[in-house]
Amino acid sequence: MLDPRTLGRPMHLLGAFAERFGADVSELLRQGLNRRYAIGLQVDGTGMRQRQHNEEPVRWNVYACPSGRIGMAVPRALVLKLLLYRYGGGEAAPVEPGAVAVTASEERLATRLGQQLALALARRIDAGLPPVGVAAEPALADPAVPFHSESALPTGLWQLNLTLVEADSGQRHELRFSLDDGCMHRLLDRLGRGRTLAREGAATPGLPLASRLKxxxxxxxxxxxxxxxxxxxxxxxxxxxxxxxxxxxxxxxxxxxxxxxxxxxxxxxxxxxxxx
CATH class of the missing domain: 2.30.330.10 (SpoA-like)
Known part of the structure; x- marks a missing residue:
């Protein structure tokens, strides 16, 4: 079904945006969890789509940002694995989420990890997709993304999914991000701004190659x-x-x-x- 709200919007750039955000998360993992615990997490796939009505329900941690709200669903198996690494048991067999009760330590770690990832997404939304060959706009100050609430429902219609894989064990984890209408409006505006800059850069006559090549x-x-x-x-x-x-x-x-x-x-x- 055609959504009239998407007409004229740069929807075709959402896949490229998801890939760029995947690269951001790869760098975040390299500097954080992988360096601290040597867990070897890698981004193995990205995608952005509208949520389906028959999706399995998950628990969402919701974070507020200047343009709206970001829902973050971190798989419990990943949080439990990180707890094992934190307490020196990273080489042990994975814990089945249904076999253990939720603890305060697990909830704190899930909230903090979700906040780091939501902040990375808010940064990428503000940055958009700077076109190649066009000077990037000055970086904005990091937005505040405080924890807002827990929810059984996603914050919006659009979801960004990242698949993580552990290099040693091959275990896979899917991170889900839900963007409300305000965040999607901001994202599409920034993607449209990048497209405008690319057109302006292409329309600006440059010096001939003989004058630019030194x-x-x-x-x-x-x-x-x-x-x-x-x-x-x-x-x-x-x-x-x-x-x-x-x-x-x-x-x-x-x-x-x-x-x-x-x-x-x-x-x-x-x-x-x-x-x-």
Whole structure:
């Protein structure tokens, strides 16, 4: 069914946005959990879609941000695994979520992890997708994303899913993010802004390639062969007679031109270039 609210909006960029956010989460894991616990979590898949009515219910932690609310569902199996690593039992067999009761430590860890991920998503929403070749806009200050509430329902119609996989065990975990109407409006506005910047950058006439490409030229003024005895006889003040020099102009070690050498006001100049 066609949603009239999506007409004219950059919906086709949502997949690219999810991939960019996946890269953000990969860096967050590298600097955080993977470095601290050596758990080896990797982002193995991303996607963004409208939620289905027959989806399995999960518990959502809801975080407030300047543009709306972000729902965060962290799988309990991942939280329990992180608790094992925190208390030195990371190599033990995974704990079945249904076999243990929920503890205060588990709830605190789930809330804090969800807040870190919700903050990363709020940052990416504000940044959008800066187009290649166009200077990025100045970074905004980190938005505040305080914990708001728990909910049995997602905050909005749109969900962003990330699949994490443990490098050693291969165990997979799916993170779910739910965006309310305010967050989706902000996201689509930022994606549309990036598209506008890309068009403006493409429409701006640039300098021709010959004016933008810079090469370092080397001029070889003279190359002369001497017998070994003549070299050994050289003394300070010795003069080597050379003919009127013709320089060879090189880029790195590749000769491109020959040029005549002229003197003007005590300086040597190259002139009369000829292709080699």
């Amino acid at each position: 090469l370092r030229l080397t001029a070889r003024l003279v190359q002369q062969r001497l017998p070994l005895g003549a070299i050994l006889d050289l003394q300070p003040g010795s003069v080597l007679p050379i003919p009127q020099p013709t320089a060879v102009v090189l880029v790195k070690d590749s000769p491109l031109f020959s040029a005549s050498v002229a003197e003007h006001k005590g300086r040597l100049w190259l002139t009369a270039f000829q292709d080699l």
